[in-house]
Amino acid sequence: MINDVDAGFAASWGGNYPEYDMFERLSKESWKTGDLLMFMLDNEKFKADFINRFADLLNTVFSSEIAQGTVEEMRALYEVEMEEHIKRWGYPTSYIRWQAYVDNMKSFAKERPENLIEQLTEEFDLKGMSDITLNSDQLKGYIQVNRLNVNDTYVDLLDGSSWAGRYFNGIPVKLKAIPLQGYHFAGWFDENDHLMSGDIELDVDPADDIELTAVFAIGDPIVEEDALSVTTILIYASVFVISSLSITYFIMKRKIRA
Incomplete structure (x- = not known):
């Protein structure tokens, strides 16, 4: 739910305030649209998901590097039209002023993330952040961090196989190894190549x-021969039910004839 963002992100009439504390505004009695969020944050699971989602975004689309790069892409896209735009509409008042507005947005994008981290830490009494480095062979499989796929456009892989993000201490982060077709997951290994988990x-x-590495191996996962699959169990159960109904029907039919 979004409310009144026309003065956000260092807009020309909104000012450049990367240190602005939205939690303080949301918690004020006069800011009624924040009530729903503040009530939801009383739920511990929602609060943990909220903090992790914030961290996911700060590690990707809201990171200083990506946000500044996006501003530059938009500058290049509109730059060729600005002189004509200014002549027609008179706002901004000049090309130089427009460039200054764009530079303000870049400055905001650069400084905002660290301010947000400080505000999140204070609001939720968090205990700092730690780096999570994840490795995988992208040709065999990838890793999902919370709801973030470490193979998306906005994920900066360090060397084609590694990714690092900062997450808040004390807030569990969910990892999932996702093998590509023709491969299976072989386990999580630490930086010393010790198996941490096979889940x-x-x-x-x-x-x-x-630092964790998701290892993928070629072929289908190994399944113990004596282990019954869910599908097999369902088939056996269906046969049992059908057989029972057939026997019951046969007995009832005999009784009716008798």
């Missing part, structure tokens, strides 16, 4: 910097 989904509490 495809893993919750980690970033109390300190951590």
